[in-house]
Amino acid sequence: MTKRIIVLTGAGISAESGVSTFRDPDGVWAKYDYQQVATPEGFAANPTLVHEFYNARRGSLDAVEPNPAHIALAHLEKELSAHGGHLTLVTQNVDDLHERGGAKQVIHMHGELKKVRCDATSAPSCGAVFDWHDDLGGDAQCPACGATGSLRPHIVWFGEMPMHMDEIEVALSKADLFASIGTSGSVYPAAGYVHAARGLGIPCIELNLEPSENAAAFNDAHYGKAGDIVPLWVDELLSELD
Numbered sequence: 001m002t003k004r005i006i007v008l009t010g011a012g013i014s015a016e017s018g019v020s021t022f023r024d025p026d027g028v029w030a031k032y033d034y035q036q037v038a039t040p041e042g043f044a045a046n047p048t049l050v051h052e053f054y055n056a057r058r059g060s061l062d063a064v065e066p067n068p069a070h071i072a073l074a075h076l077e078k079e080l081s082a083h084g085g086h087l088t089l090v091t092q093n094v095d096d097l098h099e100r101g102g103a104k105q106v107i108h109m110h111g112e113l114k115k116v117r118c119d120a121t122s123a124p125s126c127g128a129v130f131d132w133h134d135d136l137g138g139d140a141q142c143p144a145c146g147a148t149g150s151l152r153p154h155i156v157w158f159g160e161m162p163m164h165m166d167e168i169e170v171a172l173s174k175a176d177l178f179a180s181i182g183t184s185g186s187v188y189p190a191a192g193y194v195h196a197a198r199g200l201g202i203p204c205i206e207l208n209l210e211p212s213e214n215a216a217a218f219n220d221a222h223y224g225k226a227g228d229i230v231p232l233w234v235d236e237l238l239s240e241l242d
């Protein structure tokens with residue numbers, strides 16, 4: 001029986017909730033230049049533009065709800081745990097829909113929209129991370145160290161190291177199954193996890209609207225909308241639980 005499952009999710013799992021994906025024709029990167037709004041250089045050049053970009057995305061979370069795919073993964077987490085197993089839920093997403101869908105442990109490897117960090121290259125900062133649900137601006141004061149202008153979105157920008165990599169690699173090494181849901185497989189290191197899992201002899205399944213860039217690396221796949229195929233996949237997994 002598959003007991004230790006690691007799931008990697010991407011923007012596609014939140015698409016039916018109304019959160020834009022990145023590389024679909026109407027995606028975020030069709031509207032914004034990622035170099036201006038999602039790189040340290042872009043933030044240094046125009047922090048106001050970057051704050052506006054993340055303030056708009058943070059604010060839009062109030063208008064969206066988790067969909068059946070988020071809820072199904074939370075159910076899988078609970079049922080696996082009740083049967084002596086474990087779900088490691090890793091997401092590239094910075095929204096809070098997995099948590100609002102009921103997931104108790106979520107590893108956000110690209111950060112979170114509803115958190116900010118005191119981290120400035122050109123001013124004193126303390127590195128503290130805070131929950132932050134309102135707009136953030138360049139004049140905000142760090143609640144911990146009092147520095148002004150040192151707060152930035154707690155988001156991993158292009159060129160920065162993703163978070164929790166060690167924890168993810170340990171979970172991957174112990175897994176009986178690796179599942180990738182709603183990601184184009186175009187950004188590393190996340191896109192490389194299927195290759196690492198295959199190298200460890202771990203079965204890999206892709207659930208996506210269409211074959212991703214690394215579809216060939218998977219042993220199995222279900223294609224369709226996450227809100228439809230993820231609950232069915234979870235039910236199939238749980239039917240095998242002894």
Ligand code: APR
Binds near residue numbers: 013021022093
């Ligand atoms: N159900 C399932 N899959 C879907 C759905 C849906 N309803 N809608 C779209 N998809 C699929 C698309 O076919 C695509 O393969 O989700 C994937 C989304 O891919 P991207 O837009 O590239 O998003 P993602 O893979 O999460 O991007 C990875 O890139 O820009 C960075 O940091 C950003 O975390 C992001 C990373």
